[in-house]
Amino acid sequence: MKILHTVEFYEPCKGGAEEVVKQLSECLVAMGHDVTVATTVDKDRTPGKINGVLVLSFDISGNKVVGFRAGEGEIERYKNLLHEEDFDLILNYAAQSWPTDLMYDELHSIKAKKILVPCGYSGLNDKKYKEYFEKLPDYLARYNSLVYMSENYQDKKFGDEHGFSDKGIVIPNGVSMQEFDNKRTYWHFPGLNKIKTERIAISISNHYKKKGHSFVIKAFKMMGRKDTTLAIIGQLPSGRGLKKIAHIVLDYWHCWLMSILNRRIKLVSGRDREMVLGAYAAADVFLFGSEVECAPLVTYEAMASNVVFITRPVGNVLDHKDYIKIVKTPVQMAQVANDVLDNEEARQMIVAKAREYCEKNHNWAKIVKQYESLYNTVLE
Numbered sequence: 001m002k003i004l005h006t007v008e009f010y011e012p013c014k015g016g017a018e019e020v021v022k023q024l025s026e027c028l029v030a031m032g033h034d035v036t037v038a039t040t041v042d043k044d045r046t047p048g049k050i051n052g053v054l055v056l057s058f059d060i061s062g063n064k065v066v067g068f069r070a071g072e073g074e075i076e077r078y079k080n081l082l083h084e085e086d087f088d089l090i091l092n093y094a095a096q097s098w099p100t101d102l103m104y105d106e107l108h109s110i111k112a113k114k115i116l117v118p119c120g121y122s123g124l125n126d127k128k129y130k131e132y133f134e135k136l137p138d139y140l141a142r143y144n145s146l147v148y149m150s151e152n153y154q155d156k157k158f159g160d161e162h163g164f165s166d167k168g169i170v171i172p173n174g175v176s177m178q179e180f181d182n183k184r185t186y187w188h189f190p191g192l193n194k195i196k197t198e199r200i201a202i203s204i205s206n207h208y209k210k211k212g213h214s215f216v217i218k219a220f221k222m223m224g225r226k227d228t229t230l231a232i233i234g235q236l237p238s239g240r241g242l243k244k245i246a247h248i249v250l251d252y253w254h255c256w257l258m259s260i261l262n263r264r265i266k267l268v269s270g271r272d273r274e275m276v277l278g279a280y281a282a283a284d285v286f287l288f289g290s291e292v293e294c295a296p297l298v299t300y301e302a303m304a305s306n307v308v309f310i311t312r313p314v315g316n317v318l319d320h321k322d323y324i325k326i327v328k329t330p331v332q333m334a335q336v337a338n339d340v341l342d343n344e345e346a347r348q349m350i351v352a353k354a355r356e357y358c359e360k361n362h363n364w365a366k367i368v369k370q371y372e373s374l375y376n377t378v379l380e
Contacts, residue, residue: 002033002088003088004082005025008040009040010055012042012045014276015235016296039099042057089112091117147374149171153315171371175297189281193268195282199284204301207248212289213254233276280302285310288311299320323358
């Protein structure tokens with residue numbers, strides 16, 4: 001198959017969507033398919049192929065609601081890619097992003113089969129997106145299939161309520177179990193980041209306000225432990241303009257200040273995947289304070305790496321309530337984290353159960369076959 005995947009950001013940029021599309025694309029290439037990824041330009045990306053995947057970069061940002069910003073001729077170049085390349089199938093990863101939103105008005109004339117992975121419709125209840133979601137059913141009608149990550153989340157409910165249940169399929173998020181089994185030098189994480197405490201709590205997410213780092217920091221301070229360091233791992237916001245500046249001011253600066261005031265709070269760049277894997281290998285608990293998610297990839301990464309995942313009730317995490325800890329306030333997060341850290345036997349039971357569940361249900365080795373099967377079905 002000749003396949004095009006579109007996603008707002010991609011390697012070397014790090015994040016949940018980036019990692020999912022990277023895993024899917026590289027696995028399909030390994031299975032013999034021809035995969036291209038269309039994404040936003042990144043100054044650190046080398047033109048050409050990355051691990052067998054052809055990556056095409058476009059100087060475009062925004063979406064239908066906030067508007068598009070683009071370099072001269074870039075939008076036309078992207079639309080030409082959609083029409084003129086002889087793709088068998090195009091998969092748009094995430095609504096409310098420029099690669100998907102620019103394709104909506106082209107759907108009627110694109111010859112390739114079309115699949116959308118909505119990723120939750122985070123703006124569904126936002127007044128600014130009212131018109132967007134009023135028009136969305138007309139666009140969904142032109143897709144051959146809609147991929148959801150949970151039976152119970154709002155994107156699937158929206159599709160079903162608008163008559164598209166026959167197009168919907170649930171394919172969960174997942175991880176490469178092999179990646180988390182290969183420890184290599186990952187155990188050097190504490191030394192590289194000057195962490196000297198016996199215990200480590202991690203929080204992995206990029207520096208956007210709604211990722212809830214302030215929630216996590218409040219919880220960590222309430223834990224009152226001298227034997228534990230909190231490592232906040234992530235990148236500065238992608239993109240440009242006032243929105244990027246706002247995230248830096250409202251989130252990153254707060255995290256930076258807290259790390260200055262408390263030597264047991266560390267800020268670590270999320271750009272290096274091996275550093276991220278090292279954090280998982282060294283961690284005891286994962287504290288997640290995000291306000292907006294669909295199926296957070298870090299849930300499964302924590303499970304795969306034997307780290308107890310403690311989170312707010314966001315996205316589809318309730319689907320996994322038997323394998324993770326769900327809290328509503330920083331006070332509750334602090335209490336649960338302390339309980340876990342004070343009872344090693346119970347912690348080991350939690351992570352063993354979660355790891356087994358993840359390997360059975362959220363393993364990329366199985367998930368990529370589900371995508372390949374869907375692609376074949378759509379092309380029949």
